Amino acid sequence: MDKKLRVGWFSFTCCEDSTILFIELLNQHYQDWLKKIDFVHARALRRETNGELQKMDVAFVEGAISSDRQEEKLKKIREKTNILIAVGSCACVGSPSNQRNFFNRENLDEIKPILDKFKYKEKVLKLSEVVKVDELIPGCPMNEEIFLRMMEKYLEIS
Numbered sequence: 001m002d003k004k005l006r007v008g009w010f011s012f013t014c015c016e017d018s019t020i021l022f023i024e025l026l027n028q029h030y031q032d033w034l035k036k037i038d039f040v041h042a043r044a045l046r047r048e049t050n051g052e053l054q055k056m057d058v059a060f061v062e063g064a065i066s067s068d069r070q071e072e073k074l075k076k077i078r079e080k081t082n083i084l085i086a087v088g089s090c091a092c093v094g095s096p097s098n099q100r101n102f103f104n105r106e107n108l109d110e111i112k113p114i115l116d117k118f119k120y121k122e123k124v125l126k127l128s129e130v131v132k133v134d135e136l137i138p139g140c141p142m143n144e145e146i147f148l149r150m151m152e153k154y155l156e157i158s
Ligand code: SF4
Pocket: 013, 014, 015, 016, 017, 018, 062, 063, 087, 088, 089, 090, 091, 095, 096, 097, 139, 140, 141, 142
């Protein structure tokens, strides 16, 4: 292989269980992936040197979007990556991280001070409501087999 696949892994509003699965999968795949993949962004694997986003071939994104800041960052990720893959149910369809979207008036009034304090959006969004998403890995947490197939697919293409 001439050049390594440049991969990013990002988490927004979620429990990060797909990140844990991803780390678990490294137990079996690390030696192989090390030769073929450059993980340019992955907070679980390496310290980010500065705030600058680097160009990526594939960005895996888990979690839903719940603030303007997150929305901006996701748009920047989209600008920097050729392929953007939504990882897990929260990223693909918004749930279960978007539970407050379905609160009644009384519950919404209760949480309003928190939403205001942390500058959260009125509604929690799935990724495709903010940017173009190329692939979906469903599941809560992500379906491991689909994730591995996706990784193989883009390793073959690169
Ligand atoms: S999809 Fe499930 S496992 Fe993944 S972040 Fe959301 S709640 Fe957690």
